Amino acid sequence: MDATPVWFMRQAGRYMAEYRALREKHDLLTLCRTPDLAVEVTLQPIRALGVDAAILFSDLLLPLEPLGLPFHFAAGEGPVVDRPLRTRADVDALRRFEPRESLGYVLEAIRLLRRELSVPLIGFAGAPFTLASYAIEGGHSSHFTITKRLMYEDPDTWHRLAALLAEVVSDYLRAQVDAGAQALQLFDSWVGALDAGDYREFVLPHVQALFAGLRGCGVPLIHFGTGTGHLLALQREAGGDVIGVDWRTPLDEGWARAGDGVAVQGNLEPHALFAPRERLLARVDDVLARVRGRVGHVFNLGHGILPGTPVEQVRAVVEHVHASTASA
Amino acid sequence: MDATPVWFMRQAGRYMAEYRALREKHDLLTLCRTPDLAVEVTLQPIRALGVDAAILFSDLLLPLEPLGLPFHFAAGEGPVVDRPLRTRADVDALRRFEPRESLGYVLEAIRLLRRELSVPLIGFAGAPFTLASYAIEGGHSSHFTITKRLMYEDPDTWHRLAALLAEVVSDYLRAQVDAGAQALQLFDSWVGALDAGDYREFVLPHVQALFAGLRGCGVPLIHFGTGTGHLLALQREAGGDVIGVDWRTPLDEGWARAGDGVAVQGNLEPHALFAPRERLLARVDDVLARVRGRVGHVFNLGHGILPGTPVEQVRAVVEHVHASTASA
Numbered sequence: 104m105d106a107t108p109v110w111f112m113r114q115a116g117r118y119m120a121e122y123r124a125l126r127e128k129h130d131l132l133t134l135c136r137t138p139d140l141a142v143e144v145t146l147q148p149i150r151a152l153g154v155d156a157a158i159l160f161s162d163l164l165l166p167l168e169p170l171g172l173p174f175h176f177a178a179g180e181g182p183v184v185d186r187p188l189r190t191r192a193d194v195d196a197l198r199r200f201e202p203r204e205s206l207g208y209v210l211e212a213i214r215l216l217r218r219e220l221s222v223p224l225i226g227f228a229g230a231p232f233t234l235a236s237y238a239i240e241g242g243h244s245s246h247f248t249i250t251k252r253l254m255y256e257d258p259d260t261w262h263r264l265a266a267l268l269a270e271v272v273s274d275y276l277r278a279q280v281d282a283g284a285q286a287l288q289l290f291d292s293w294v295g296a297l298d299a300g301d302y303r304e305f306v307l308p309h310v311q312a313l314f315a316g317l318r319g320c321g322v323p324l325i326h327f328g329t330g331t332g333h334l335l336a337l338q339r340e341a342g343g344d345v346i347g348v349d350w351r352t353p354l355d356e357g358w359a360r361a362g363d364g365v366a367v368q369g370n371l372e373p374h375a376l377f378a379p380r381e382r383l384l385a386r387v388d389d390v391l392a393r394v395r396g397r398v399g400h401v402f403n404l405g406h407g408i409l410p411g412t413p414v415e416q417v418r419a420v421v422e423h424v425h426a427s428t429a430s431a
Numbered sequence: 432m433d434a435t436p437v438w439f440m441r442q443a444g445r446y447m448a449e450y451r452a453l454r455e456k457h458d459l460l461t462l463c464r465t466p467d468l469a470v471e472v473t474l475q476p477i478r479a480l481g482v483d484a485a486i487l488f489s490d491l492l493l494p495l496e497p498l499g500l501p502f503h504f505a506a507g508e509g510p511v512v513d514r515p516l517r518t519r520a521d522v523d524a525l526r527r528f529e530p531r532e533s534l535g536y537v538l539e540a541i542r543l544l545r546r547e548l549s550v551p552l553i554g555f556a557g558a559p560f561t562l563a564s565y566a567i568e569g570g571h572s573s574h575f576t577i578t579k580r581l582m583y584e585d586p587d588t589w590h591r592l593a594a595l596l597a598e599v600v601s602d603y604l605r606a607q608v609d610a611g612a613q614a615l616q617l618f619d620s621w622v623g624a625l626d627a628g629d630y631r632e633f634v635l636p637h638v639q640a641l642f643a644g645l646r647g648c649g650v651p652l653i654h655f656g657t658g659t660g661h662l663l664a665l666q667r668e669a670g671g672d673v674i675g676v677d678w679r680t681p682l683d684e685g686w687a688r689a690g691d692g693v694a695v696q697g698n699l700e701p702h703a704l705f706a707p708r709e710r711l712l713a714r715v716d717d718v719l720a721r722v723r724g725r726v727g728h729v730f731n732l733g734h735g736i737l738p739g740t741p742v743e744q745v746r747a748v749v750e751h752v753h754a755s756t757a758s759a
Contacts, residue, residue, distance in 0.1 A: 245573075248702060248737060255706035298678050298700055300717070333660050333679050350626050351661050372626055374576060378583035389628070409576060 107428040108155040113407030114148035141212040163229035169205030187241035202278040210282040217283040226284030230291035231268040265309040273316030288325040295330025314342030335360040350405025355393040366399030435756040436483040441735030442476040469540040491557035497533030515569035530606040538610035545611040554612030558619035559596040559637045593637040601644030616653040623658025642670030663688040678733030683721035694727030
């Protein structure tokens with residue numbers, strides 16, 4: 104058996120000095136929209152960490168602008184959507200777009216990366232609920248109150264929006280594969296705020312349609328969320344070859360809930376990377392022990408690498424996972 | 432069988448016009464620190480809703496000031512701790528205090544309320560993890576990064592802090608019972624950010640000590656958190672006669688995880704109160720159906736009432752729960 108593959112969500116980013124040096128010269132969206140810069144940032148962790156896959160450096164919100172929802176990043180505040188979606192008319196004014204035209208810079212970065220990389224390249228996009236929550240709330244949210252109110256008070260408008268997002272994201276991910284992406288991750292980062300009944304009614308059909316649009320694309324599909332311990336069986340039903348498990352759910356329990364015949368990705372607590380080395384590696388060992396010899400585990404964190412994380416700790420995890428799982 | 436009892440977390444607050452009228456004249460901490468005003472706010476939902484219990488109007492953070500951690504509320508930003516706890520010296524400088532002296536205004540409000548109320552009065556306090564997270568982060572937090580780093584990097588200091596908070600909160604809750612509180616709720620609102628291993632190591636012993644300090648106090652103890660579907664068995668082990676279940680975990684699953692011989696409280700999705708009446712009551716019926724005839728269910732939301740919630744919807748839930756569960 105080969106060693107368990109390892110990569111990290113946000114393996115490129117602020118915790119790396121090389122990234123911070125580039126960010127002194129360019130803002131986040133410039134990095135995303137300039138293929139040479141997106142390539143450089145994507146490659147930084149490949150050089151530094153010894154991970155087994157690259158993930159395209161990009162931003163979940165890029166599809167919002169060509170849909171008709173411009174946004175910007177406010178200093179220290181995260182994304183701000185200029186005119187958040189609130190009404191049926193707002194939703195009706197959105198437009199499906201051709202990713203080869205509107206997000207061609209992402210696809211160009213993928214093409215350039217394939218020439219540079221010796222490890223597989225993962226493309227990604229945000230799922231309908233997570234994208235809709237940014238579009239509706241206008242940025243990050245704690246409770247998703249406006250999003251949930253739209254669902255409950257005007258389900259037709261919600262379904263119209265979610266269906267459009269599923270189409271757009273499916274087109275966008277397929278274009279990433281056509282450009283050279285060798286795996287895809289769908290980030291439904293915030294869907295854990297919903298209970299199972301709401302997931303089934305308001306999310307499941309749209310994520311199923313999204314994955315149906317990717318059928319036959321020939322690359323592994325990873326389906327990720329946080330706080331979704333109660334939704335893992337439904338996320339499996341929605342689609343994906345690999346189900347992401349966050350750090351709150353022990354990997355073996357998460358795998359049992361996702362069911363047989365699917366791979367799992369996860370699930371080290373991202374803050375463990377701040378712990379003394381002995382505690383950190385004990386937690387890595389705990390994740391690996393919960394695999395119990397099954398095939399189909401991709402080692403990752405339960406969410407993204409946090410700012411301030413020591414790079415040498417991340418590298419130590421990669422080495423430890425490889426050393427612990429390589430066959431003799 | 433009597434009808435299922437109903438009360439709501441944050442049943443007093445911004446969603447009520449009577450409360451907003453008082454807030455135009457007094458800031459939040461003045462309402463908490465002036466017994467007559469705290470009494471008035473506590474009574475507002477009793478008059479308006481027909482609920483079966485009152486919960487003292489107060490703030491989780493009040494014990495921080497006599498501990499040596501003054502705080503204020505910044506406009507639109509929530510609580511701000513003036514000098515957040517960061518080091519062992521910061522923790523060593525904290526002082527255990529006598530709640531009858533330092534928080535006497537809370538106890539006076541309880542004594543006054545008992546003369547006015549015909550329903551039981553619930554006292555409350557924040558649990559060690561949740562209080563510590565405010566003290567360490569300096570306010571609300573998304574990831575609890577500084578708190579978790581303290582746990583992992585300096586466990587001795589964490590345990591010293593958590594043990595002190597357990598003592599202080601236990602004293603404070605016992606003083607509330609002595610003043611007349613007829614039930615107590617411990618809010619570990621944010622502990623769901625921890626995995627089970629961290630809960631067992633860093634939280635469980637302190638919550639057990641806290642509940643041990645309340646042994647023999649003679650009132651029901653409610654133990655509440657959000658996002659704790661994965662921790663319910665451990666929260667049960669930590670203590671409490673009633674375990675709170677948030678909206679993400681179906682009530683029957685939550686009860687199964689908490690185990691036999693304990694009551695449960697919950698767990699309507701707070702946003703359901705914005706839904707059209709038919710959808711709202713169907714969700715209430717779903718919660719009640721999951722009780723499956725067992726004894727020991729207290730109807731509540733999965734978290735607090737949200738600002739903007741229509742009062743008549745809250746009242747409709749109370750009436751519906753009573754009508755649906757009263758014996759013929």
